Amino acid sequence: MTDAARWTFVCHRDDIVPNTGVAAKVGAAQVAVFRVVAPDGTEDGIFAIDNFDVRAQANVLSRGLIGELTTEQGPVLVVASPIYKNHLCLKTGRCLEDEAWSVKTWAVRCGDDGTIMVRGS
């Protein structure tokens, strides 16, 4: 399979309300894709992690609230699971409360035209 064929179309950037997420179907998997924007309006990027919340055993992470928490490693962009509020790092998928609840990250890119793609595994 060519590399291009492994990228799945998610949506246009404008389809994601700033600082929220959407769920995308990538092959048989579910991926949560987030668009993060600073309070002053600058785009901070698009992030993709599993949509499956290991703790709740449900596909809900795309519906969590995005935030920034200060940890020992400095500020971390996180999403809070809507079910039990465990926090997952958007960049690494690491769960701040318990490593066992960490999730996988996915390669994601946003083209100049705003097209968001996630690479299937």
Add this chain to the structure above:
Amino acid sequence: MTDTTLRLVVIGNGMVGHKLLEELAGTPGLDITVLCEEPRPAYDRVHLSEFFGGKTAEDLSLVAPGFFEQPGFTLRLDAKAVDIDRTTRQVVLADGERLPYDRLVLATGSYPFVPAVTGRDRDGCLVYRTIEDLEAMRHWGAKSRIGVVIGGGLLGLECAKALKDMGLETHVVEFAPRLMTVQVDDMGGRLLRRKIEALGVAVHTGRNTLEITDGGGVGVGGRHAMKFADGSQLLTDMIVFSAGIRPRDELARTAGLIRGERGGILIDNQCKTSDPDIWAIGECALWQGKIFGLVAPGYDMARLVAAQIKGTAKAEFTGADMSTKLKLLGVDVASIGDAQGATPGSLNYLFSDDVAGVYKKLVVSADAKTLLGAVLVGDADDYGSLLQMALNGIPLPAQPESLILPSVEGGAKGLGVDLLPASASICSCNNVSKGDLCAAIEGGATSLGALKKCTKAATSCGGCLPLVKQVLDAELKKSGVLVLNHLCEHFAHSRQELFHLVKLGGQKSFDDVILAHGKGRGCDICKPAVASILASCWNEHVLKPKHAAVQDTNDYFLANIQKDGTYSVVPRIPGGEITPDKLIVIGQVAKDYGLYTKITGGQRIDLFGARVEQLPAIWGALVAAGFESGHAYGKSLRTVKSCVGSTWCRYGVQDSVTMAIRIEERYRGLRSPHKIKMAVSGCTRECAEAQSKDVGVIATEKGWNLYVAGNGGMKPRHAELLAADVDDETLIKLIDRFLMFYIRTGDRLQRTATWIENLEGGLSYVKKVVIDDSLGLCAELEADMAQQVATYECEWKRAITTPETLKRFRHFVNAADADSNIQFVDERGQIRPKSALEKRAVAAGEVTP
């Protein structure tokens, strides 16, 4: 058994006896046999009444799991000691068995005194001391309409509450001319009586019961007739005697130990009886002519005897402070030290406010320099500081009256805990001093929970909790640890402060708020909190795109997320009243979408198992049939529960349903620091359980009683009376003000109950603000509410007609599929989510989703 083993027999496994055992646990060389006449080991008699509140015998147990399995302990239940053979040093049991002892402890407690009234042993004449007694009360309560308590002391009034809670018409009959003769003075007793009568308990003082005879009543309403010395009589179905206690000293009598003239086993300062091998502790013991009917002095005795057995004794029993603070039938009553002013030359300061129902008295020394005692009725918030002042001989301020006068705005009052010496006993139940607390705080117990756990302070009667908290706060402040109430790392403000800043600053979006008043990007704590503030300030539609990213998923999808990622649908059913047609619609919608239906405690119907993409269609159908959002997803008004009221109910005095609907429709959608629950009952029988709600309304003959700040849930709290006998319009006006004041000043996720408990001045302060308008805020609060009411709209109605919003209701952004992880099975004819196990069974072999 080795020669060095000491055989100790303890007779009685009550509160004090058990305290002794706890103190002795782990001591080597002891062989302890505990004789317990009751069928179960020690339980918490102090909290016995909570048995009626749903506590079980197990809940009340004082015995830690595995306690009696420790080596050296033998517990004998149903084992009554009938004699002590002091010459052979043996205890004789009821069945003749003889138990040898080296040392003996009598902890036999006391029994309820039942005056010699003819007919006192009729069926349904009970006492109040053991779990069995309470079971009997419950049994008789269920088949009675009227209940009488004989005795208007501390226990009698607690007992009256139990009868009242069982729904009986309740009477208290007291021989003396006032209630609580021991603790309270004349004026305090009068006020107490008025307050208790206002709660619907009839009080008959100065009544000498001569005889109890057949009331001639068929079944309930007059099983007994009580005849009084003044010729009057009272019909009743059950009677509980609570006329005082008498020490259980019968063993001392048969064994020839010295007893007091009026009973009680005589002990010295070491708690030794006239036989040096025998101690007596707790309520059976008589020390310097006094019996101590409270648990704390008993615990002191237990600790003292334990120390002697362990060989570490130095201290002596030096008497005990008999100060008490109680909530009797919801009325705060406290008595400190020399409450009656018995000290020669003592002087009084009095404050009495018949309107607010508050009475306070200070008894001070002849030179007005030291506090000797106090009586507080209606407002006992100052109990802790006054008690410490009396116990520690802290000099009175120049104007002692300032201690009981209502605090003037801004004026500091009372006594700072800093003034207390380290030796001051803060928790008398568990003998914890201020020094103990400070040491624990220094040792790292910097939260109230940790402090309680490590010192045991405030874990028994709880009366010392406010003081423990004050000590904690003061120590933390001193050590530089700031007591922060900041919302989160992004906002260095409490919710209340932020509310004001936003209101003044006029910010209308989260980004504006965080740029103006915070830092960083926010998180899942501050985002919903700010969203709620914006909604309360401006009633901005929560669905506006600019608020989308700060709403909790429940607010974002206008539905409550469930454990499997599906949502519940909760249409509003105001007051719990619904037409047959609407019921059919709910049923039809549930059938059409395969939803699970359940009737909730809030008198409405929840539909569970809706997928996110189904929500708009489901709501479309509901809105078309005239339903609107029930706001079950928001921190906002949930329901106003009601009973059927005067329209149908033969007892009703007002139309509770109409009032409930009016209230629910007025406050629907109102965003607040936490959810708000309300209820309206059509009469004092209170079928709608309004006193467990944030706002509870109970109909009276003359109008409505308004109760506030009640709570069910994890920590139940009875609502408190804010206003009595008000008319419809006043009622609404007061609720407007109360709610808005709470919304403005409440902390994030703080229910009204915790809010009012943390508010300085509590209910009386709220009364001042919303009734007396002490802050000049009332007009503003009402205007804010009017604005809220005027701008209300059903969020679902709006959502299903806004294409922009509808776009969010889909599971995948790039596919029309549903979430394959949502799976149901049938149970009792409806769906329920599959458990992880059930899913795995089906998907065995498949990759994880």
